[in-house]
Amino acid sequence: MGYTRFSDRKVVVALALLCCLLWGSSYPAIKTGYAWFNIARNDIPTQLVFAGWRFLGAGLILLAWAVATRKAIWGLGFVAGRQLVVLGLAQTTLQYVFFYVGLAHTTGVKGSIMNATGTFFSVLLAHWVYHNDRLSHAKLWGCVVGSWGAARWTWTSRCWAKVLWRLPPSCWPLPASTANRCRSAWTRW
Numbered sequence: 001m002g003y004t005r006f007s008d009r010k011v012v013v014a015l016a017l018l019c020c021l022l023w024g025s026s027y028p029a030i031k032t033g034y035a036w037f038n039i040a041r042n043d044i045p046t047q048l049v050f051a052g053w054r055f056l057g058a059g060l061i062l063l064a065w066a067v068a069t070r071k072a073i074w075g076l077g078f079v080a081g082r083q084l085v086v087l088g089l090a091q092t093t094l095q096y097v098f099f100y101v102g103l104a105h106t107t108g109v110k111g112s113i114m115n116a117t118g119t120f121f122s123v124l125l126a127h128w129v130y131h132n133d134r135l136s137h138a139k140l141w142g143c144v145v146g147s148w149g150a151a152r153w154t155w156t157s158r159c160w161a162k163v164l165w166r167l168p169p170s171c172w173p174l175p176a177s178t179a180n181r182c183r184s185a186w187t188r189w
Helices: 009-036 044-068 078-103 108-115 118-129 137-154 157-166 176-187
Strands: none
Touching: 009 044, 009 078, 009 108, 044 078, 078 108, 078 118, 108 137, 118 137
16 A cells, blocks of 8 residues: 555645534535525425535535546445445434424534534444444443533523432433423423
């Protein structure tokens, strides 16, 4: 294996920064797109069509890149293809349905924090999809602590005072997947 430009540390850092910039720009781009196209907060079908167009564009760009660089597109076997479909449907489809709908009801910052919890979902899902990726105590605690951190930064301080007052300390690390539902219920008290 020879030297490639992707093994140069400066290129890797520059590409990582570019990826972070592109990934982080999706939140304001989606919120701006909702405003430009007058997509209402409760108009879920239009939000999903908007998401579909963004993903179609991204897919076409990737296919064009693969063709331009002469990469094999259909080189997966049946097992790998099935795993890819399961992971894609579970992670990408479900995650982004909730993401696009949820982003219409929150700020971009809170949306980006909550979307980062998708990593924890992937860790948990990989335990059942891939036989060689088992859930260890360290991974489980990482998911619990990360979910708690996401919940901590998305809830208001007033809400936290009510939550901690009613719950024993052993119950504080709540799953991030229920954070928005709990937050909206607790702010109505």
